[in-house]
Amino acid sequence: MSNISIIIEERPADIGNFLVGRLLPFREKRMVGPYIFIDHMGPAALSDHENMDVPPHPHIGLSTLTYLFEGSIRHRDSLGTDIEIHPGAVNWMTAGKGIVHSERTPEYLRHTDKHLHGLQIWVALPLEFEEMQPSFQHVEAKDIPHWEKDGVSFRLIAGEVFGRRSPVATYSPQFFIEIKSADRKVLNIGQELFGESGLYILEGSVISDGHEFTPKQLLVAKEAKLCEFTMTENTTIYIFGGEPFKEERFIYWNFVASSREKIEEAKQKWLDQSFERVPGETDFVPLPKQNYNPASTAKKDA
Template sequence: MSNIDFIQEEKAANIGNFMVGRLLPFRQKRSIGPFVFIDHMGPVCLADHENLDIGPHPHIGLSTLTYLFEGSIFHRDSIGSAMEIKPGAVNWMTAGKGVVHSERTPEYLRQKDKFMHGLQIWVALPKELEFIDPSFHHIEAADIPAWEKDGVSYKLIAGEAFAKKSPVPVHSKLYMIEIKNKDQEALIDIRGELYGESGLYILEGEIESNGFDYGPKQILITQDAHLCSFTMKPNTSVYIFGGEPFPEERFIFWNFVATQKETIEEAKKRWANHAFPQVPGDDGYVPLPLPRTKDE
């Protein structure tokens, strides 16, 4: 990608049994188009006594996108959705004015060794849709647009690009693209296919751009997606996120995203007072985090 504005290394943190790599946001860049949060989960092997158990927690003002490379997660939410997500499928949950959900290892895997690896993403809602009713959609892997060109495999996981449209019901102009090659180097020139801001995350392998090499767990960001061209070294997988940025700033606290700080303060009070709807079949509760100290 020419005219790279930012280069960010993935920052790992332990969350329960998982290593989670934070790709976005970071200090120099708070969003990429409408994308405001990207986490890389794993890869991790969980023993028969270890499981993913993220209890019921709230969201407002965003849509969440879960995309797995390996493993399985069972999603439940306060709308009444109950769905297992497997590799290649998409769980898309729009929080709007408020939703609560949990993410756990499915029952049939809880006593077995298992592997977990994937991406969890937040997409901010347009200001006029911040307070819409929550909704949930599951899109099977077979329904995601996929094609090959010059020995390179592409998937349009969400949004619009390459004159194609993913069935994921997004609320703004964006794209999330998977690009993989095998044992041959490949020049990728998609400058005419993208728009807005763009971030390229290297999951595995290596790319070359303007004479510089970049490896796994790096994200490259350009504020002009029309400059997106690079060379993929053999056996490389990359994910490209982007789209048209919103004109308004987004504030983020914990799982809340909003255009107004007052909206977040109200959501904090609602959660602390147990005023959000409950998740049928899951009576857990993740407490509101304590404020950070200056040393954190």
């Protein structure tokens, strides 16, 4: 019997500047471990008059993980952070009780042709950290644990697994791993994993139980410890997951919370513009003008 419980195809989503491929949340699978939102950005070719410009917007109840394959993004937030992220590095922003940030093409690239390609991910916070003070961490590519085994390359982007720990400051048991192979390889890494796990194919293909899966597919395992598969030549995958939460999580716009009341409070706070501001930024993303039914919060983004 196959160990794959669900196959999720990327679905187009408009984030205001260009289309992304949305993987999570999905109507049949809201979260994988603490991972509650994943967008595949690009690959996008931007001309000399096209730029990424996401004005200040708020978050609560989550950590964001930005990981680029190509290009550059300038991150600014209400803590005063102003930093550029490059491929292979990690931006890990923890919203806690509330943070505001913007994401833009750096000034020196705004009038040149450029490319942008990467992942943007939300990791829900456990109950005891939902109201923590916001924080930001940038980890350079050279500081991400990386190793090779039997001709396969591994990078532990976040979490703890394989007896290694990423320097990224996570708040619940989890893992986010990049695996690359130039040759056809059989991997059996299930005994190292725990909780729930998902496998995203960026390039190449994966064979499991006689079925071949291709890029832009997310495979969610029935049992993480039975994770065995074949990587074909020139394949790159990302395996992520961890211990799931006992409590439900609700999503509305950029807010993640364990209660609808917290969502409502955050909505009103953004309408009142009482979140801390991003220094040097004057515009902002308005709260979406759409019918909002608190009873259906958990069903959004299906």
